[in-house]
Amino acid sequence: MKPTNAAGRRSFRGGGDGSIPATESGFVFAKLSPAAAFFLLVHGACCAASLAIGFRISRFLFLLLIASPNPSLRRESGGDFVLKSSNPAPIADSGHRGGEISSRSRVVVGRHGILIRPWPHPDPEQVLAAYRILARVQDEQRFRYGVRNPRRVIAVTPTHVRTFQALHLSGVMHSLMATPYEVTWIVVEAGGAATEETAALLRRSNLDVVHVPFPEAMPSEWPERHRAESRMRIHGLRIIRERKLDGIVVFMDESNVHGAEMFDEIQAVKWAGAMSMGILVHAGCTGPTCPTDAEIREGAPAMPIQGPLCDAAGNLDGLHGFDPRPYAAAAAVYVGEQGVVLPQAMEWAGFVLNSRLLWRDPGTPDWVKDFAKLTKNMVNPLDLFHRLSSLEPLGDCGSKVLLWWLRAEARPDSRFPPGWKIDAPLEVTVPAKPTPWLKPAHRRQEPGKGKPTRGLSHLEEENSKYGKYPKINKKYLHVLQRAGNTN
Known part of the structure; x- marks a missing residue:
């Protein structure tokens, strides 16, 4: 009686049910072909490694060592294995940030590569269609599980x-x-x-x-x-x-x-x-x-x-x-x-x-x-x-x-622009340009070092040249003097 297809694919000799014959001394293994013996050794090594690291790697190594390298598995210069599809789907470039979209992907799931698109999506119509699908799904969920x-x-x-x-x-x-x-x-x-x-x-x-x-x-x-x-x-x-x-x-x-x-x-x-x-x-x-x-x-x-x-x-x-x-x-x-x-x-x-x-x-x-x-x-x-x-x-x-x-209110006599619309020009409190006294040429030098010390009146003279800047407030002069001494 010939063994069945399920048992015939195995590398052991036995009955039609694929069982191994037993003798008085225990189980006896038949002679294995070199390919079967190699596969058995590799599989055992993978099982031992899987028990050690907690990850099943036998199929992945079988894919690398024994499977045919025909379609797409090849090694890049960086050491990563990349699956390249034989017929990649063409994708139109719409001026996105990522430049030219490659048909290769470094994400491998089974035997298929995943194409990673740059963001934003190159086709805005597809983005809008995706949002419509999400909105429709939310409406359906609200109808099924929410208020009818x-x-x-x-x-x-x-x-x-x-x-x-x-x-x-x-x-x-x-x-x-x-x-x-x-x-x-x-x-x-x-x-x-x-x-x-x-x-x-x-x-x-x-x-x-x-x-x-x-x-x-x-x-x-x-x-x-x-x-x-x-x-x-x-x-x-x-x-x-x-x-x-x-x-x-x-x-x-x-x-x-x-x-x-x-x-x-x-x-x-x-x-x-x-x-x-x-x-x-x-x-x-x-x-x-x-x-x-x-x-x-x-x-x-x-x-x-x-x-x-x-x-x-x-x-x-x-x-x-x-x-x-x-x-x-x-x-x-x-x-x-x-x-x-x-x-x-x-x-x-x-x-x-x-x-x-x-x-x-x-x-x-x-x-x-x-x-x-x-x-x-x-x-x-x-x-x-x-x-x-x-x-x-x-x-x-x-x-x-x-x-x-919560009750949070301002005083009844507080001032605010009608409708919070600013019509009149506001006063400049922080100028956009650097102030003259912060320029290197106008910094105050320490006594006895470099150029002679210039008085505080110099700041007002320099400031008067620029009509856009307000005059220096007297109460801030000691702050500027202290800043000039540190510089």
Whole structure:
């Protein structure tokens, strides 16, 4: 009986199953051909080396020593083995940095070489096509694993023209622009009119913006400002109710910092939800009236957080608010003064609503108050609900902080260019050309060495020759004299 093909490829004589015959003295090896014996020795040496270095090298050495060198494996002058394809694909040169693209590659995977292209890619159309493919893959992943039917995000932001408006409003604008959902941004501006300065900032977003004025002016005291901002938010809710905008209402104050995960979490809200918000109150207090760290640890809670608390079953157990009592002595009263800016008892930014609650549809739950009967002087957002047990906790039952509350403002009388556009020429404080007194010919020499010492009046004389440079300030003359002595 002849051995099978699988056994015939082996170098041992035996049965059809490829086994080695056994005798009384043990296993007996048949005579091996020289090629088979050489292969067996090389394979054994490779196995021993593999055990020593932890890398399998038998196939690689077989490729180098026994395989035919026909197609492409050859050794370069540097000692590296390079695989060269017999039919390399032509690549058009588009003036890239790498110059001419070689068809050779020093990266070897199996029997095939990998062509390494220089960056940037020589064909910009292929780059754009790759970006479209990545965007399509992300959309498909978002559809499969994200929100199936995303709702529109309706952001309500109170604002007014001031020094920090461009800073804060730009931060909210970029957060909304990066949101992968449809956005309607309702901006309520205090002062009685919608200014062009604010409108110019909003036009940069290319979002669906509703810019409406508010008849009242923004107060300069923090308690009154909190009440005015609450009235402005209620004014924005009335616009949502009148236009019947459908989506999730989120209160995005200007100076707050919003995480990208917040926009994903609010999509799960059915009617009304609460999320955890970090309270940053130490940023504005650096004077002696501010509480010390020991006083804060004794009186203040461990975590300055406003957000929901859940029981073991995952149901809402209550809300955790910020305790302002340890900071009451150092609280700032007027905008811009030194002290701690304290939040309200409950900030609106920590709650989200389904806009259908404002329409009062037949399917609206009874634990929500009728918005038409609410007064404009409502300050606490909890006044919107008859009971709080139906609020939906967001962010793993409040364990994730999704946004941060912060108030940083300049003094009301601070000066800034309108729209932060510089029209008038500014004064040169650092000249672009080297100053005359730093030239080697005008350096001050030490007494008794080289040229005689020249007085400080010489600097003013040299400086007067250059009309572009300002005159030397008298208080800096001793600094220049000291610098001249060292040089």
